[in-house]
Amino acid sequence: MxxxxxxxxxxxxxxxxxxxxxxxxxxxxxxxxxxxxxxxxxxxxxxxxxxxxxxxxxxxxxxxxxxxxxxxxxxxxxxxxxxxxxxxxxxxxxxxxxxxxxxxxxxxxxxxxxxxxxxxxxxxxxxxxxxxxxxxxxxxxxxFRHPNPDEEVKKALGRLALTPEATLMIGCYSLGKAQRMTMLLRKNGYDGPIWLHGSMVKLMNLYERFGISFGDTRPLTREENPGDGDIILCPPSAMHDRWSRRFEPLIRAMASGWMTVRARAKQKQVNVAMVVSDxxxxxxxxxxxxxxxxxxxxxxxxxxxxxxxxxxxxxxxxxxxxxxxxxxxxxxxx
Known part of the structure; x- marks a missing residue:
């Protein structure tokens, strides 16, 4: 047949x-x-x-x-x-x-x-x-054997706790990964503001229209900047460009299943490699x-x-x- x-x-x-x-x-x-x-x-x-x-x-x-x-x-x-x-x-x-x-x-x-x-x-x-x-x-x-995503998020939050004057910047894809990372951060005890790169705002709002609640999320603007100990979500491509430098000191983290591969993590020049995959x-x-x-x-x-x-x-x-x-x-x- x-x-x-x-x-x-x-x-x-x-x-x-x-x-x-x-x-x-x-x-x-x-x-x-x-x-x-x-x-x-x-x-x-x-x-x-x-x-x-x-x-x-x-x-x-x-x-x-x-x-x-x-x-x-x-x-x-x-x-x-x-x-x-x-x-x-x-x-x-x-x-x-x-x-x-x-x-x-x-x-x-x-x-x-x-x-x-x-x-x-x-x-x-x-x-x-x-x-x-x-x-x-x-x-x-x-x-490829993905670890518990909660433990990966705790690695990044632990690094932030040791450097409270810094801002944690997490590189993640704008559709799916950004929303999941926000929920994982909330689940693991972070209840502060999560600042969003401009490319993420429309899709975060769309998720909320379908009933997903993220807590305190804020678009990054020229007028407002994150405070010490805050978290930024942005596309991986923005993590090392001129835009990101205005938020120094930064802890840079990447959330991707490819972070299992050490060479990829090293290539991305991140402080925390988070193996979180969709x-x-x-x-x-x-x-x-x-x-x-x-x-x-x-x-x-x-x-x-x-x-x-x-x-x-x-x-x-x-x-x-x-x-x-x-x-x-x-x-x-x-």
Missing amino acids: EPILIPTEKGIYCPMGDFYIDPLRPVDRAVITHGHADHARTGHGHVLATPETLGIMEARYGKKHATHVQPLELGGKLDHFGVAISMHPAGHILGSAQVAVEAQGQKIVAAGDFKRALDPTCPPFEPVACDIFITEATFALPV HADWPELLQTLDEVAAGEVWITHGREDALVRACNMRGQLARPLRMVGYDDHGDVES
Whole structure:
């Protein structure tokens, strides 16, 4: 039996329903898993996504990012030309969804990006039994075993406690990671102001409109500066530019799954390397494959070959999709 989804140069395509999942270029019909820019692009005719993802796309690209949009809640299901499409929590960021596609007795789940760690800014990942599971492979090497994020945050807060006259600057991606870091800081006892780089304000406000409360967050302006012992969140690219120098003395920290790699941490010239990731690590990828119990696994964007080999050693059919255009997330989004 031929799969009801096929990989193409434009993205994962469903011929029966004539739609793409996370297409790499403008198409007539797109189903979007989440709002990160390598998955959610502009210029599509029709876009189906969760209300939160549509909100993110509008905030980033404007109301005319697509000709027509249709929201589908997590847990929702619709029929499109005889193809059942349903959305299931991916646990990656606000609104992130696994897209389940079912027709002709076959079910395929495209997970998009996902994580298994609990995150109060989005519903937890939901394993969905299927015939074919399409998984990311960002951290698909045995070396990647993410530590407890609370302990990583405590490292940075501990460093700040030892240098109370300094300001803690945390480099993190503006969508997903900044919001999660804010909640982790609150959970671990920091109740002071969290100052936001200008690029983060719109998305933080969007999360709050969807019911996520962050406490005292403030946009950084020319008129206001953080006090001693305060915390700044900014994109990694801003941590060493002229903008950041006005806040010295600084403790610079970076929150990314790539901080596991010492060379990357050293390259970023940070005082505190925080291994906090919004992607599944190696044990979590294998756990997920066990739970969805798919007969076949398709692997995309990341360390595809290592995960293919692990699947084969476990007696599971697997194939790398070799799709060019999805970022493996470098240092920023992961």
